[in-house]
Structures are given as C-alpha cells and as structure tokens.
Amino acid sequence: xxxxxxxxxxxxxxxxxxxxxxxxxxxxxxxxxxxxxxxxxxxxxxxxxxxxxxxxxxxxxxxxxxxxxxxxxxxxxxxxxxxxxxxxxxxxxxxxxxxxxxxxxxxxxxxxxxxxxxxxxxxxxxxxxxxxxxxxxxxxxxxxxxxxxxxxxxxxxxxxxxxxxxxxxxxxxxxxxxxxxxxxxxxxxxxxxxxxxxxxxxxxxxxxxxxxxxxxxxxxxxxxxxxxxxxxxxxxxxxxxxxxxxxxxxxxxxxxxxxxxxxxxxxxxxxxxxxxxxxxxxxxxxxxxxxxxxxxxxxxxxxxxxxxxxxxxxxxxxxxxxxxxxxxxxxxxxxxxxxxxxxxxxxxxxxxxxxxxxxxxxxxxxxxxxxxxxxxxxxxxxxxxxxxxxxxxxxxxxxxxxxxxxxxxxxxxxxxxxxxxxxxxxxxxxxxxxxxxxxxxxxxxxxxxxxxxxxxxxxxxxxxxxxxxxxxxxxxxxxxxxxxxxxxxxxxxxxxxxxxxxxxxxxxxxxxxxxxxxxxxxxxxxxxxxxxxxxxxxxxxxxxxxxxxxxxxxxxxxxxxxxxxxxxxxxx
Amino acid sequence: xxxxxxxxxxxxxxxxxxxxxxxxxxxxxxxxxxxxxxxxxxxxxxxxxxxxxxxxxxxxxxxxxxxxxxxxxxxxxxxxxxxxxxxxxxxxxxxxxxxxxxxxxxxxxxxxxxxxxxxxxxxxxxxxxxxxxxxxxxxxxxxxxxxxxxxxxxxxxxxxxxxxxxxxxxxxxx
Numbered sequence: 001x002x003x004x005x006x007x008x009x010x011x012x013x014x015x016x017x018x019x020x021x022x023x024x025x026x027x028x029x030x031x032x033x034x035x036x037x038x039x040x041x042x043x044x045x046x047x048x049x050x051x052x053x054x055x056x057x058x059x060x061x062x063x064x065x066x067x068x069x070x071x072x073x074x075x076x077x078x079x080x081x082x083x084x085x086x087x088x089x090x091x092x093x094x095x096x097x098x099x100x101x102x103x104x105x106x107x108x109x110x111x112x113x114x115x116x117x118x119x120x121x122x123x124x125x126x127x128x129x130x131x132x133x134x135x136x137x138x139x140x141x142x143x144x145x146x147x148x149x150x151x152x153x154x155x156x157x158x159x160x161x162x163x164x165x166x167x168x169x170x171x172x173x174x175x176x177x178x179x180x181x182x183x184x185x186x187x188x189x190x191x192x193x194x195x196x197x198x199x200x201x202x203x204x205x206x207x208x209x210x211x212x213x214x215x216x217x218x219x220x221x222x223x224x225x226x227x228x229x230x231x232x233x234x235x236x237x238x239x240x241x242x243x244x245x246x247x248x249x250x251x252x253x254x255x256x257x258x259x260x261x262x263x264x265x266x267x268x269x270x271x272x273x274x275x276x277x278x279x280x281x282x283x284x285x286x287x288x289x290x291x292x293x294x295x296x297x298x299x300x301x302x303x304x305x306x307x308x309x310x311x312x313x314x315x316x317x318x319x320x321x322x323x324x325x326x327x328x329x330x331x332x333x334x335x336x337x338x339x340x341x342x343x344x345x346x347x348x349x350x351x352x353x354x355x356x357x358x359x360x361x362x363x364x365x366x367x368x369x370x371x372x373x374x375x376x377x378x379x380x381x382x383x384x385x386x387x388x389x390x391x392x393x394x395x396x397x398x399x400x401x402x403x404x405x406x407x408x409x410x411x412x413x414x415x416x417x418x419x420x421x422x423x424x425x426x427x428x429x430x431x432x433x434x435x436x437x438x439x440x441x442x443x444x445x446x447x448x449x450x451x452x453x454x455x456x457x458x459x460x461x462x463x464x465x466x467x468x469x470x471x472x473x474x475x476x477x478x479x480x481x482x483x484x485x486x487x488x489x490x491x492x493x494x495x496x497x498x499x500x501x502x503x504x505x506x507x508x509x510x511x512x513x514x515x516x517x518x519x520x521x522x523x524x525x526x527x528x529x530x531x532x533x534x535x536x537x538x539x540x541x542x543x544x545x546x547x548x549x550x551x552x553x554x555x556x557x558x559x560x561x562x563x564x565x566x567x568x569x570x571x572x
Numbered sequence: 573x574x575x576x577x578x579x580x581x582x583x584x585x586x587x588x589x590x591x592x593x594x595x596x597x598x599x600x601x602x603x604x605x606x607x608x609x610x611x612x613x614x615x616x617x618x619x620x621x622x623x624x625x626x627x628x629x630x631x632x633x634x635x636x637x638x639x640x641x642x643x644x645x646x647x648x649x650x651x652x653x654x655x656x657x658x659x660x661x662x663x664x665x666x667x668x669x670x671x672x673x674x675x676x677x678x679x680x681x682x683x684x685x686x687x688x689x690x691x692x693x694x695x696x697x698x699x700x701x702x703x704x705x706x707x708x709x710x711x712x713x714x715x716x717x718x719x720x721x722x723x724x725x726x727x728x729x730x731x732x733x734x735x736x737x738x739x740x741x742x743x744x745x746x
Contacts, residue, residue, distance in 0.1 A: 115597065116600070119600065119601060119604055120604060120608065123652070124651075124652040124653075127596075127597075144652060299650070300646060300649070300650075301643070301646035301647050301649070301650050304639075304642075304643075305643055305646075
C-alpha cells in the first residue's frame with residue numbers, strides 16, 4: 001500500500017463518505033488510488049468550491065468535512081475556505097499535495113508553502129515528512145478538527161510521500177492523540193457562580209451563538225425552566241425555535257431592534273458559545289457595560305477576550321447547561337418578558353409585502369420561503385443584503401439548517417455550501433439564497449449541481465448592485481455609488497443602461513439547469529411552488545428587486561447596539 | 573520599573589516560558605501570535621529540556637496592555653504543540669543570561685578591563701592583539717551594568733543568549 005492509498009484508507013477509518021476535490025500534479029497518486037476505496041469523490045470546478053462544499057457538509061452535519069487540492073494554486077485556492085472554517089469553527093480537514101520532498105524550498109513548479117500561508121487560520125497543520133506518520137497524523141487531524149472548539153486542520157503531503165510504501169497500521173489508538181481539551185477542574189465552582197448570578201437577576205437575556213448548535217434540547221430546557229428570553233447571533237440561528245414564546249430574535253448590526261434592546265437593557269447576559277463579535281456588540285464600551293456576564297465557551301481564550309465575564313464557564317454549551325439547569329431556580333420573569341414584548345410590538349421587523357407597483361420586496365420572499373418549506377429546508381446564503389434578509393425572515397425549525405459565512409463574510413460561499421449540504425443530506429430540500437454579486441463568485445459550481453442532479457433551489461435576489469456596499473454608500477458616503485453597479489455603467493443622464501450581464505436564467509440553462517425570472521410579486525408563490533417540484537437537477541429563480549431596498553434596522557459599524565437606526569418611515 | 577499603563581509607553585518586561593513540542597514550525601506558530609499584535613520579542617531562548625521531545629522557550633516581551641498580553645498567552649496555549657505557557661513576571665524565579673563581549677584593549681586598559689571581569693565574576697575566554705573576549709553570566713541587569721562599564725573601552729562585538737528562567741523552589745514541571 002502506498003502513502004496515497006493509506007491516506008484514503010485512513011479517511012475511511014474516520015467514517016468519511018464523501019470528499020470534495022480537484023486533481024493536479026501533486027495529488028495524482030491520491031486520485032490514482034481513489035478507485036481502490038469506497039469513497040465518493042465530488043469533482044468541483046475550482047478548489048474554493050471544494051473548501052466550501054466540505055464546509056457545507058460539516059456545517060449541516062456537525063461531522064468533519066474533507067477537501068482535497070493540489071499543490072501551489074490548488075492550495076492557495078483553498079485558503080479562503082480554510083479561513084472561513086477557522087472564523088466559524090467548522091470541523092474540516094484539508095489535504096493538499098506538495099511537491100516531492102527533494103524539491104521543497106527550491107521554488108519548484110507549483111510549489112507554495114501552504115502550511116506557512118495558513119498558519120494563522122488553522123487549528124493545526126502538518127507537513128508530512130515520513131509516510132509512516134500518515135495514519136497517526138490523519139487520526140490526530142480528525143480528532144483536532146472536531147474536538148474542543150472545532151476548526152480546520154491542514155495536511156500537506158509531498159508527492160513522493162504519496163508514492164512510497166507505507167507500512168504503518170491504519171488503526172491508530174486514540175490514547176496517543178494530542179490536543180484533547182484539558183479537564184476544567186473548576187467546573188463545579190464556575191457553575192455555582194453562574195447559577196447564583198442567574199438566580200439573582202430579574203432582567204436576564206440569553207445570547208446564543210454557534211457554540212450552541214449542538215445543545216438545542218439543553219437550551220430549550222434551560223430557557224423554559226428559568227423563563228429567560230432568548231436572543232441569538234447569526235451563527236446561533238436555529239439553536240432555539242424561533243416560534244417559541246421566549247424567542248426574541250437575532251442580535252447585532254442587522255438584528256431586530258427589540259433583540260438589541262433586550263441585550264443592551266438586561267441586567268445579566270448569559271452568553272452561550274458566542275464571542276462578543278463586533279457585528280453583535282457594536283462599540284464594546286457601550287454594549288451594556290452594567291450587565292453581569294455569564295460566559296460559557298469551550299475555548300478558554302474566548303473568556304475575557306472582548307468582554308470580562310463575571311462568571312466564566314469553560315465547557316461546551318451542552319455540558320454547561322446540563323449542570324446549570326438543575327443548579328438554577330425555576331424562574332418567573334413575566335415583567336421582563338412583558339417589557340421585551342412591548343419593544344417587539346413597538347419596533348417589529350417588517351416584512352414588506354409588495355410595493356404598490358407590484359415590485360417584489362425581498363423581505364417578503366424570505367417569509368414566503370419559510371411558509372413554503374415550513375422552515376424544514378436547509379438554506380445556505382451568500383454574503384450581503386440577501387444574507388441579512390434571510391437571517392431576519394427565514395425561520396429554520398432545527399439547528400444546522402441555516403448555513404452562512406458569518407465571521408469571514410465570504411461572498412461566493414453560498415452555492416458550494418448548499419451543494420456540500422445536499423451531498424450530506426440529499427433527502428433534504430436545499431435552498432441557496434443569494435445575490436447577483438455573490439452568485440458570480442463561485443458560479444462555476446453549477447456544473448457540479450447539474451451533473452450530480454442535485455435539486456438545489458437558487459433564490460437569486462437581483463438588484464443589479466453590490467447591495468450591502470450600496471447601502472453603506474447611500475447612508476454613510478453621500479450616495480457615492482462607487483463601483484457597486486454590476487449591470488453596466490449608468491448612462492450620463494442617470495438612467496440605467498439596458499445591458500444585462502450575465503443573463504442568469506440563460507446561464508443556468510446553459511449549465512443544464514432550469515430557470516425562471518420573476519418581476520412581479522404576484523408571480524412569487526407560483527415560482528417557489530414550481531421550483532419545489534423540480535427534482536432532477538438545480539433550479540434558479542431570479543427575482544428582480546428595486547436596488548433601493550435596504551436592510552433595516554441597522555447599527556452602524558462601531559455604533560451603539562442599544563440604539564439601532566430604525567427603518568425610515570414612508571419608504572414606499 | 574513602571575507599572576502597566578493602558579495608554580502610556582511600554583511597561584516592564586514580562587518573562588514568559590513556553591513548554592512546547594520539540595518539532596519544526598513550533599517557533600513560527602508561537603512567534604506569529606506575538607507579531608500579530610505588534611509585539612516585538614526582546615529576547616528569546618529555545619532549547620530542548622531534559623525530555624528531548626520537549627523544548628522550553630523563554631520569551632521576554634514588553635507590554636503596554638496587560639490584557640492584550642494575557643490574550644496572546646491564552647492563544648499560544650491553544651496551539652496544539654504547546655503544552656503550557658506561564659508568565660513568571662510576578663513569581664520568584666531564577667533568571668540567567670550569557671553574553672560574549674569582544675572589547676578593544678591595549679596595554680594601558682587591559683588591567684582595568686580584567687578588574688571589571690573579576691568584579692562581575694566574568695571570565696576572559698580569549699585574548700588577541702588589541703582585543704579581549706569576555707564571557708559573563710547572570711541576571712540581565714548585571715550584564716547590562718557590566719556592559720556599561722566596558723563601553724568606555726570600546727565594545728567591538730557582542731552576542732547575548734536571551735534570558736532563560738526557572739521558577740524557584742519545588743515547582744511542578746508544567
């Protein structure tokens with residue numbers, strides 16, 4: 001067995017069923033051995049697609065996603081996806097080919113120091129020097145990717161290491177694994193301190209992040225027992241049922257105003273697997289500085305990174321809540337809930353139905369999507385206005401149905417995320433919510449969807465602009481719409497040019513999928529119903545919307561989260 | 573020594589020891605986390621410990637914000653190849669550094685230089701025409717003091733190892 005086959009057999013031993021990749025000179029041995037093992041390989045069209053498909057697979061299952069790329073440009077094309085997984089704590093293993101050992105360090109053809117390039121964006125990385133180390137390294141890599149705070153691990157394998165004989169046993173004992181999170185000796189005291197703070201609070205608010213996605217039952221039990229309203233971050237979406245009586249809404253820059261009021265006016269914030277990201281807190285010093293903070297995180301380096309916690313708990317959210325729920329008294333926080341309900345009534349999130357001229361409102365599209373799918377579809381998004389509308393108005397019924405690039409904010413992530421999720425859970429309905437800017441960043445992966453007959457549904461909100469940047473230009477840069485107009489240059493008298501490029505529907509059809517363009521609000525239901533009936537491949541719905549649609553409410557970057565800018569009245 | 577000052581200049585040096593896997597690339601991973609926050613490493617000493625699989629890095633850095641430094645340490649501790657990290661600034665430690673100093677000398681100054689060597693319990697390790705090489709070991713401020721005295725004779729070249737430290741007394745090997 002050569003090193004390449006050993007790698008694939010090790011992947012199998014880790015329970016990997018599908019890998020995403022693209023061949024090239026330095027991984028030819030790996031692809032040569034592929035037929036010897038029972039492993040599905042998805043041939044992407046660009047390595048970044050492989051990285052995000054692996055991430056989509058991992059985000060929706062919680063299992064480790066795997067992507068393969070060759071040396072040099074193959075490896076650098078993976079880098080954005082690796083950074084994305086690092087920011088959002090997505091368990092992934094990336095395998096890159098490297099030039100043969102004697103060629104390393106000589107600027108050889110397609111040589112790049114990918115372990116060096118990725119140093120600050122991986123949980124760990126390996127440059128394999130000895131084929132006998134492969135089984136140990138791969139075991140360790142998977143263990144590291146999924147244990148503690150999950151994240152990406154890179155394994156760089158020189159071509160000659162793939163070719164030479166590997167005699168080491170695939171079966172590596174788990175006892176030899178490094179990097180296991182240490183036992184928290186102070187856990188009991190930390191829980192007691194946290195419970196005391198929670199019991200003493202009259203206006204507590206839960207602040208639920210991506211670290212809570214595997215603790216949904218524990219979270220529900222805890223919130224119900226203590227009677228505490230629940231807010232969440234973009235990454236925490238789905239951890240708590242959005243139709244629950246205690247459910248408030250998403251926090252942050254484009255969070256619901258009432259959710260931001262609830263977190264900035266509470267007396268105790270209970271932060272579960274979240275990291276006080278600037279898109280949530282706005283200006284840290286005005287982010288409810290008086291509130292007591294209970295902060296649960298498996299990553300000790302997060303405790304006190306941005307906000308000093310009064311009661312830190314270094315544990316997974318599930319572990320912490322299993323101990324906290326019995327330790328906390330049953331609560332009745334009717335007065336506080338009443339206050340939150342008042343805010344909600346006074347400043348609701350508004351899903352505009354339609355403009356008087358029948359133009360489609362994007363918010364309404366997402367509400368329709370929730371209604372049509374019952375919130376049971378996997379929805380991935382790209383990055384921009386459509387992402388925020390999806391976060392505001394798509395209501396997933398379970399965790400791990402809403403897949404979005406949160407920390408890195410990568411345009412182009414959405415299509416491969418959707419595909420990765422579909423390969424993981426082909427029985428699920430999968431939607432991609434995207435924009436005309438983002439979709440073009442990885443549009444080549446449409447070929448993968450067509451060839452795999454993946455019935456993913458693309459909800460494209462086309463406003464002709466890089467809408468989120470356009471919104472910032474409108475609000476903060478005197479409407480200087482510098483380089484955000486995508487169709488063509490506007491004509492001198494200000495009227496838009498009539499060149500439409502690309503024609504997304506024609507493009508989809510050229511790839512071999514089905515497509516429909518929708519201009520009027522009256523056609524929205526029909527279009528969504530039609531898309532849901534297509535089962536033999538991808539389908540694209542292009543919804544033309546007015547470019548002046550903005551995402552409301554908004555906390556300007558570095559602003560006060562407690563005072564979001566509300567939607568101006570009379571925008572109709 | 574000034575105390576930590578959030579807005580002011582750089583404060584006193586912190587001496588941090590990091591016990592790491594004795595492997596390629598570990599130093600880069602650790603140093604990268606300091607560089608990211610704009611920290612210049614004043615001195616760095618790395619060598620294997622009594623366990624050849626482990627190395628001890630001794631890092632001296634200055635900080636103007638204790639919080640940032642504690643964050644860097646927390647992030648270093650997360651690295652898979654790092655077993656432990658300790659900031660010994662507030663602890664009782666034994667700290668030593670070695671310096672080799674090449675000093676210009678002539679018949680008139682040699683006696684004075686050798687007297688400095690004696691007082692500082694340093695050693696003369698080489699003498700050549702017009703130059704003498706001195707080896708001195710000790711705490712950093714002792715070496716600094718000796719260098720100030722030697723300066724007037726003309727320092728030709730110098731190499732310092734950077735500080736290495738151990739905690740005093742019976743300490744767990746962490």
